[in-house]
Amino acid sequence: MAKKTVKSTMLRGMTQDGSARILVINSREIVNKMAAKHKTSPTATAALGRTLTAASMIGTMLPENGDTVTIGINGDGEAGKIIAVGDYFGNVKGYIQNPLVNPPKKPNGKLDVGAAVGGGTLYMIKDMGKGEPQTGTIELVSGEIAEDIATYFAKSEQVPTVLSLGVLVETDYTCRAAGGVLIQLMPFPDDKTVDLIERNAAELVNISRYFEKGMSNAEIADIALRDIPYDVFDTLEVEYKCNCSRARMKKKVMSLGKSEVAKLLDEQEAEGKARELTAVCRFCSTDYTFTETELLGK
Numbered sequence: 507m508a509k510k511t512v513k514s515t516m517l518r519g520m521t522q523d524g525s526a527r528i529l530v531i532n533s534r535e536i537v538n539k540m541a542a543k544h545k546t547s548p549t550a551t552a553a554l555g556r557t558l559t560a561a562s563m564i565g566t567m568l569p570e571n572g573d574t575v576t577i578g579i580n581g582d583g584e585a586g587k588i589i590a591v592g593d594y595f596g597n598v599k600g601y602i603q604n605p606l607v608n609p610p611k612k613p614n615g616k617l618d619v620g621a622a623v624g625g626g627t628l629y630m631i632k633d634m635g636k637g638e639p640q641t642g643t644i645e646l647v648s649g650e651i652a653e654d655i656a657t658y659f660a661k662s663e664q665v666p667t668v669l670s671l672g673v674l675v676e677t678d679y680t681c682r683a684a685g686g687v688l689i690q691l692m693p694f695p696d697d698k699t700v701d702l703i704e705r706n707a708a709e710l711v712n713i714s715r716y717f718e719k720g721m722s723n724a725e726i727a728d729i730a731l732r733d734i735p736y737d738v739f740d741t742l743e744v745e746y747k748c749n750c751s752r753a754r755m756k757k758k759v760m761s762l763g764k765s766e767v768a769k770l771l772d773e774q775e776a777e778g779k780a781r782e783l784t785a786v787c788r789f790c791s792t793d794y795t796f797t798e799t800e801l802l803g804k
């Protein structure tokens with residue numbers, strides 16, 4: 507029987523005056539799949555979950571099929587490096603260097619993502635297939651992810667952006683609710699619409715609570731764009747998906763160079779193991795084992 511995959515959903519729309527576009531995603535399934543693959547602590551689930559939620563929405567704003575966006579966070583906190591990659595369809599994969607990071611909660615009971623991430627930088631790489639990828643880096647503002655990514659858009663792309671991300675984790679470490687809202691101004695927006703978006707943004711601070719209550723993406727879009735006429739373009743199904751394969755992984759192993767591969771095989775043998783190498787995909791934890799024959803043709 508085929509395994510049933512449950513997907514996350516995203517709504518995309520635009521204000522009728524063309525001032526802003528909006529994306530709303532319920533990313534619970536994405537976060538759950540990530541947490542199961544990486545066995546993350548609650549704080550790591552929130553940190554990587556928020557980054558994946560953003561990468562999914564930003565991915566769908568890429569111009570063409572095949573384009574990807576990578577969000578990288580290099581903080582000096584215990585979480586270590588965080589990477590999320592989104593594609594044109596909004597599918598994502600991600601990685602956190604220390605999935606066990608779990609600092610004490612904040613006084614208000616929330617997971618302290620900022621403490622786990624620490625200070626440092628955030629970069630974004632938009633790879634559009636041809637030409638040089640578009641990249642930029644900013645200093646982290648709070649390490650809470652949403653504020654950092656919104657600041658990236660403002661500083662690096664000069665696009666005013668409202669971004670709210672939220673992840674709630676159950677006591678059994680599964681994801682109870684997760685989602686996000688992204689609103690970006692288009693060139694020459696209407697001043698009145700901008701004022702209304704800013705006013706409404708105050709109600710998006712606790713976004714995960716809306717998803718926890720079971721509100722739909724459309725209901726949340728109505729809050730984000732209250733008093734602003736808008737149209738929904740489409741709704742998408744998105745998921746946590748890794749595109750690794752045996753062939754790609756072999757290429758990666760071989761990029762070490764034949765002599766290094768031979769050395770590693772020797773080391774395996776010295777430890778009393780078979781002359782083969784195992785490489786683990788850092789995005790989905792799938793392991794691929796290659797024999798010496800496969801690698802060096804012997």
Ligand code: ZN
Pocket residue numbers: 748749750751787788789790791792
């Ligand atoms: Zn993989």
